[in-house]
Amino acid sequence: xxxxxxxxxxxxxxxxxxxxxxxxxxxxxxxxxxxxxxxxxxxxxxxxxxxxxxxxxxxxxxxxxxxxxxxxxxxxxxxxxxxxxxxxxxxxxxxxxxxxxxxxxxxxxxxxxxxxxxxxxxxxxxxxxxxxxxxxxxxxxxxxxxxxxxxxxxxxxxxxxxxxxxxxxxxxxxxxxxxxxxxxxxxxxxxxxxxxxxxxxxxxxxxxxxxxxxxxxxxxxxxxxxxxxxxxxxxxxxxxxxxxxxxxxxxxxxxxxxxxxxxxxxxxxxxxxxxxxxxxxxxxxxxxxxxxxxxxxxxxxxxxx
Numbered sequence: 001x002x003x004x005x006x007x008x009x010x011x012x013x014x015x016x017x018x019x020x021x022x023x024x025x026x027x028x029x030x031x032x033x034x035x036x037x038x039x040x041x042x043x044x045x046x047x048x049x050x051x052x053x054x055x056x057x058x059x060x061x062x063x064x065x066x067x068x069x070x071x072x073x074x075x076x077x078x079x080x081x082x083x084x085x086x087x088x089x090x091x092x093x094x095x096x097x098x099x100x101x102x103x104x105x106x107x108x109x110x111x112x113x114x115x116x117x118x119x120x121x122x123x124x125x126x127x128x129x130x131x132x133x134x135x136x137x138x139x140x141x142x143x144x145x146x147x148x149x150x151x152x153x154x155x156x157x158x159x160x161x162x163x164x165x166x167x168x169x170x171x172x173x174x175x176x177x178x179x180x181x182x183x184x185x186x187x188x189x190x191x192x193x194x195x196x197x198x199x200x201x202x203x204x205x206x207x208x209x210x211x212x213x214x215x216x217x218x219x220x221x222x223x224x225x226x227x228x229x230x231x232x233x234x235x236x237x238x239x240x241x242x243x244x245x246x247x248x249x250x251x252x253x254x255x256x257x258x259x260x261x262x263x264x265x266x267x268x269x270x271x272x273x274x275x276x277x278x279x280x281x282x283x284x285x286x287x288x289x290x291x292x293x294x295x296x297x298x299x300x301x302x303x304x305x
Contacts, residue, residue, distance in 0.1 A: 021097035022106065025075065026068040029278045034063040036158055036181065037165035040173045043243055045302060052169055058121050059168040062129055063161055065114035069107045070136040076103055077140050086199065125168040132160045147213040151189035158185040176237035183233055187226035187261070188277050191268045194219040198272070227261050249301045256294035263287045
């Protein structure tokens with residue numbers, strides 16, 4: 001007598017593996033980029049207002065959900081090229097851990113939650129969030145293949161985050177903060193392109209067409225320009241912005257910005273970093289400590305005088 005084999009029930013390990021794959025597809029490490037929405041709250045001297053802090057936390061959640069939807073669409077679009085990348089081939093969609101149908105359903109769920117929630121916070125903020133989604137979708141399908149425009153599109157995404165933080169609170173924000181946001185995001189973006197180009201070498205064009213148009217020397221010039229401009233813009237901001245103290249004490253934070261930019265350049269050129277800025281932010285203790293100290297000193301100067 002033969003006994004039919006019984007199907008093996010899924011184990012808890014399988015469920016955990018699937019859950020981790022879906023969570024990884026959301027790219028939670030990149031949610032740190034959305035912290036820009038707190039800029040208006042902090043510099044409008046309302047960080048310790050519990051009600052308004054809660055509103056901005058809600059805006060942060062909206063941007064985290066929306067940005068994850070964009071990342072998944074990007075991974076669906078680039079699955080084939082990611083499989084030729086030494087590190088991106090491990091992404092859940094490229095590796096086959098998350099199927100296409102499931103990924104599309106996840107994108108729909110993220111958008112259907114984030115946009116209505118944004119409307120509840122403030123209709124104007126929902127407009128900003130929808131604009132961000134449209135821009136990033138345009139980046140995924142078109143703009144990322146256009147030289148220089150690709151990095152400017154990423155920079156515009158950061159500006160929309162900063163603007164969203166101001167709009168959801170219905171407060172003005174210093175034009176200097178927008179300028180600093182643009183320049184700093186361009187600096188990081190060009191650093192990311194340089195790292196990709198150096199890492200992939202002759203295979204760069206196969207991964208992304210516009211990488212063939214860049215060269216390390218050209219990107220070094222772009223990085224130098226944006227680094228210097230960021231330092232100058234932030235320095236001017238600390239003693240000319242109307243929402244800061246008249247004693248110009250915020251100038252004490254300039255050395256932190258100088259060190260952070262120089263440390264980032266060191267990591268890009270000497271340690272081969274820059275390809276994953278969010279990873280650097282979370283793992284490089286000198287840089288992380290510098291940013292934390294900048295935040296602490298800024299809050300003390302803004303709220304303690």
